Amino acid sequence: MGGGGGGSLYPDLLNQIKSEDQDSWMDFELAYQVFLSPMTFSNYLRFPLSTNDVYAFNKDISTDLFGYVEEESMGSEYKYGMFTNDLPSKQALMEQYWHSKLLLSDYLDEKPYANAEFLVFNNIPAHLLEGFINNQKAGE
Numbered sequence: 001m002g003g004g005g006g007g008s009l010y011p012d013l014l015n016q017i018k019s020e021d022q023d024s025w026m027d028f029e030l031a032y033q034v035f036l037s038p039m040t041f042s043n044y045l046r047f048p049l050s051t052n053d054v055y056a057f058n059k060d061i062s063t064d065l066f067g068y069v070e071e072e073s074m075g076s077e078y079k080y081g082m083f084t085n086d087l088p089s090k091q092a093l094m095e096q097y098w099h100s101k102l103l104l105s106d107y108l109d110e111k112p113y114a115n116a117e118f119l120v121f122n123n124i125p126a127h128l129l130e131g132f133i134n135n136q137k138a139g140e
Contacts, residue, residue, distance in 0.1 A: 004028030005117045006062025006097050009069055013094050023101065026055075031119045046130045049104065053124075056107035058100035059117040065093050 007014050007028030018024045034054060067083035068090050074082070087093065100113065107116060131138035 004031040026121045031121045047128045054104035056102045056116040058113045059115040061097040
């Protein structure tokens, strides 16, 4: 899965769905995933989260969409429905994914789904970034 979460799996399909939405400016090909808690990475960037810049999407829907990606990439080994037999269509899943979109603040208040992916669609100013290499703040 690309940096843009589930929305980057089928961008043309998603663009059709979001075409008339006020958030149609969101480009999943340029978005990047962030994590709200410290990860086990030794090298990472950290920045303050603005709840107006971070959106939550239902990651379980991304996982279901990935079943279609798997089937399509299997070539001659592919059998229709190997991973998607019990799933809604790609179109329906993409619509569900798009409609699961919440600002981070709303997600934290409501938590309508347990497994969220958090995406940022805007650039983070360089002066807000803190780099860590081997768990040590860079430059110190």
